Amino acid sequence: MSLVERIKMLCNEKKVTFAEVERKVGISNGQIRRWDNSSPKIENVQKVADYFDVSTDYLLGRTDKKRYYDLTEKDEKEVEEELQRILNNAETNFGFAAFDGKTPSETDKEDYEMYVSAMRDAIRLHKRLAKKKFTPKKYR
Structure with a gap:
């Protein structure tokens, strides 16, 4: 192109x-x-x-990645690891993955998945903003 x-x-x-x-x-x-x-x-x-x-x-067609601060496969893996760490920490410290004070089995599965999805999106957004803020200009 x-x-x-x-x-x-x-x-x-x-x-x-x-x-x-x-x-x-x-x-x-x-x-x-x-x-x-x-x-x-x-x-x-x-x-x-x-x-x-x-x-x-x-x-210029040198990459298909639109932005230098878009997440790479490695970044996506780190997002999933961070999400799991947060969920495990919530379960370990509070005895459940906190969602309206109910365990995932007591919670509507769809609601729980939306909660996890929102957390994942927040971690991704934070990672993109950090890359944009802290990436040296020589890599832009």
Whole structure:
């Protein structure tokens, strides 16, 4: 997928046009479409990447990972380990995985799964925010 195709896909996701992106980032009209036939300035590619909150490597097709702070397989494994540690700790210290003061067997299974899912999402969000905050600029 070319640079322009990736930008077009991002525009469709965000429901904006090339012209709107060009105006917002401060590049000349029709510039993005010309990138199929000519090499863009790296500063302009960086501006577009910043606008869409993606990495320049993603725009240039060097990776399919949109953001440098997206979670890797290793990160996902760590999320699951942390979730299990929290659930085990709750069960060990309180005699149950705390959910409305009931054990998982007494709790509606669907409610308990939503509780665990919310905890998993919170751990993922925290991990992404930490990666975004603490990743050195040289890796962006």
